[in-house]
Amino acid sequence: MRVQRAPSIVNLLPPTPDVSVTRRERGPHQGWNAVGSVGQPGLQGNWQVARTVSFARWHHGFVSLRGELRSVGAASSDAFFTLPAGYRPPREHRALAFVTTTNEERPLIVRVGTDGRVHMPNITGVTVTALPLDSCIFAVR
């Protein structure tokens, strides 16, 4: 028999954020850094920005990437870009990404090396139309 539960008081609250603490710790430590902008790392090989690619470090010791790349013609084996020191993982990080090529859509692994290289070694030879980096989040310590 299914028990009908009374609505929780929690769910009666208006759907607005109710976080009122440590505002200085909210959001990225020094804002988002756009790849290819002045003073930031540039794209390598034949990779191109499809949706602004940026990276940020958070107060609690994490780095996250966001944005989307595509290749001009067949994807090269070059790294997409290289993260600066302070934004690199202590060991290679692998994140799942949902990649679209001219032939198919499939999940592949984006790698972020300890040297800061962000790359996907097994995608060469096909034209990539969408490679989102939004799922790349890793600890830097």
Place this chain on the structure above:
Amino acid sequence: MAEVVRRPSLGRDIPALDARLRHSNILVAGRRRGPIPPWRQFGALGQPALLNGWGDRNGGVDGVPGFFLDERGVTWLRGHIGAAAPSSMVCAVLPEGFRPPQLLKLPVAGNYFDTAFGVRSWAFYQVLIGADGTLTIQREVSQVSTDQNVWLDSLSFAIL
């Protein structure tokens, strides 16, 4: 004679537990940061509904779909949603304050019933989370299928 197993008394241990929590900074941190924000359930009173035929199809057995915003400015999603024959792949709209500043595409796990082969198959799905709060489901394969299920538990993103 059957062995009697006694439960430890919680009341007796509270002062010691309190001291341990203070020592480990958990209690102090809890007071400094205030209460943990609550999870909000899709479809509950006052919360956004699941749309276009998407819903919590198993009565929460596979995880009640919901979301919350933590004190760092990160929105987290969880739970299972499914649809027998969705009229659109837009499944929900997050309210203001819980949305990313720009479009995000994040991978999630799911399954569907492949009508061509008559079997249930696991697949990777992608969830598009728009700056307008729209949650859109995309699948890696394009075969005709019905009865789709997606788990949202791996979704989290910054709102700043």
